[in-house]
Amino acid sequence: MRAFCLVFMFLLFNARLTPAWAQYHYQSLMNYLENRMLAMEERISLWHEQSNRYNSELKDFRQQATDLMERIGKDHGKLRLDLDGAGVHVERVEREMDYIETQNPPRPCTKAEEKMVEQEGTPKHDRKEELSPVTDEGASGGCVDIVSSISAMKILKRMGSPKGVWTRDAVTAKVYMFSGTEGDTVHEYSSVSALSSSPASSRAISLPTFWNGTGNTVHNNQMYYVSEGTDVRVMKFDLHNSSSGDSAVFPVDDRSPVYALNPETVVDLVADEEGLWALYGSKDNINLAKMDANTLDTEQMWDTGCPRGNAESAFVVCGTLYVVYNTRPPSRSRIQCVFDVNDMVTSEEAPLLYFPRRYGAHSSLKYNTQEKQLYAWDDGYQILYKLTLKQKLWV
Numbered sequence: 412m413r414a415f416c417l418v419f420m421f422l423l424f425n426a427r428l429t430p431a432w433a434q435y436h437y438q439s440l441m442n443y444l445e446n447r448m449l450a451m452e453e454r455i456s457l458w459h460e461q462s463n464r465y466n467s468e469l470k471d472f473r474q475q476a477t478d479l480m481e482r483i484g485k486d487h488g489k490l491r492l493d494l495d496g497a498g499v500h501v502e503r504v505e506r507e508m509d510y511i512e513t514q515n516p517p518r519p520c521t522k523a524e525e526k527m528v529e530q531e532g533t534p535k536h537d538r539k540e541e542l543s544p545v546t547d548e549g550a551s552g553g554c555v556d557i558v559s560s561i562s563a564m565k566i567l568k569r570m571g572s573p574k575g576v577w578t579r580d581a582v583t584a585k586v587y588m589f590s591g592t593e594g595d596t597v598h599e600y601s602s603v604s605a606l607s608s609s610p611a612s613s614r615a616i617s618l619p620t621f622w623n624g625t626g627n628t629v630h631n632n633q634m635y636y637v638s639e640g641t642d643v644r645v646m647k648f649d650l651h652n653s654s655s656g657d658s659a660v661f662p663v664d665d666r667s668p669v670y671a672l673n674p675e676t677v678v679d680l681v682a683d684e685e686g687l688w689a690l691y692g693s694k695d696n697i698n699l700a701k702m703d704a705n706t707l708d709t710e711q712m713w714d715t716g717c718p719r720g721n722a723e724s725a726f727v728v729c730g731t732l733y734v735v736y737n738t739r740p741p742s743r744s745r746i747q748c749v750f751d752v753n754d755m756v757t758s759e760e761a762p763l764l765y766f767p768r769r770y771g772a773h774s775s776l777k778y779n780t781q782e783k784q785l786y787a788w789d790d791g792y793q794i795l796y797k798l799t800l801k802q803k804l805w806v
């Protein structure tokens with residue numbers, strides 16, 4: 412620009428010297444200037460165009476960037492939500508994993524059970540003794556064992572309602588499932604492995620009357636269940652020829668639940684080495700009654716002194732009652748009250764025993780005399796607990 416101005420001044424200066432020559436130069440200068448101006452105008456309009464284009468491109472880019480940022484923000488939010496959701500389900504998934512793990516190998520009740528016991532660190536020589544079947548020496552004498560630990564846990568299956576009962580007849584080895592807290596049908600499986608295989612084939616047994624609660628049990632090929640109509644009745648059903656046997660009105664004062672944490676159960680029927688027992692609530696405590704397994708007569712009754720409050724379930728081993736307590740919401744189940752009908756074991760002697768691990772809450776615990784195992788129903792999971800027994804102190 413500056414160079415151009417200098418040329419212009421020089422030409423003007425020269426023009427003053429010779430008019431004709433100046434005239435000519437003036438004209439060419441004007442032409443030159445006009446051309447320059449045109450070129451500049453062209454260039455300016457080109458710049459203008461370009462700058463407009465850049466501007467709109469920049470605008471587009473900005474819009475795109477904003478959209479992208481928004482989308483990223485949204486995705487991030489969604490990811491957060493997903494993560495939170497995943498966190499909530501982690502415990503559930505862990506349970507499923509445990510369950511799947513214990514599904515293999517397919518015959519869990521023998522080999523896997525032993526392996527599990529080994530993993531828990533139980534000395535081998537102890538285990539051998541436990542696993543050998545104890546000879547059944549009848550209603551009295553013979554049975555001198557006390558529970559010293561809960562040595563292993565195995566999740567066998569997950570099926571049915573959150574609450575229910577499953578149990579195995581110590582004599583026939585058949586397995587029975589009562590899903591829920593009332594109904595009139597029970598499912599029979601030929602064995603534990605038949606139940607754990609999928610699809611599990613079962614025989615549906617329709618009972619002559621409905622059952623209520625989780626107090627049902629099976630003992631010597633007889634099914635005993637509790638039916639709550641106008642009376643609370645204990646019913647007997649012969650599983651050999653599928654015929655209903657005796658029934659008896661059970662003498663409960665009121666219908667207070669046996670266990671505060673399982674209010675559906677008014678009478679809990681359990682079996683051990685010595686026969687059939689009934690547990691029921693009375694005021695604040697749990698009472699125990701010895702039943703005649705044939706006639707359903709009540710032979711003897713005890714106030715165990717074990718409170719109903721925070722009780723979850725109970726079982727009897729060798730004439731000693733073990734009451735299992737928990738909290739709401741569920742934490743770890745523990746045996747915190749023990750009552751021996753023969754006064755051989757006191758709660759002080761019996762150790763405070765915790766169940767291996769927290770799941771939900773037990774709706775039932777049924778002891779199998781042959782295997783020394785508890786058949787537990789915990790929030791829809793069918794679980795086995797292996798008990799370690801030792802001899803009562805006086806022996």
Ligand SMILES: *[C@@H]1O[C@H](CO)[C@@H](O)[C@H](O)[C@H]1NC(C)=O
Nearest residue numbers: 593594595621622623639640
């Ligand atoms: C017992 O179960 C039957 C049949 O399901 C039901 O009609 C009845 O109400 C139940 N009784 C109680 C006290 O829950």
Ligand SMILES: *[C@@H]1O[C@H](CO)[C@@H](O)[C@H](O)[C@H]1NC(C)=O
Nearest residue numbers: 649650651652653654655656
């Ligand atoms: C079923 O078997 C029992 C003995 O186990 C017997 O007392 C009863 O009469 C039998 N019932 C029928 C219908 O056969």
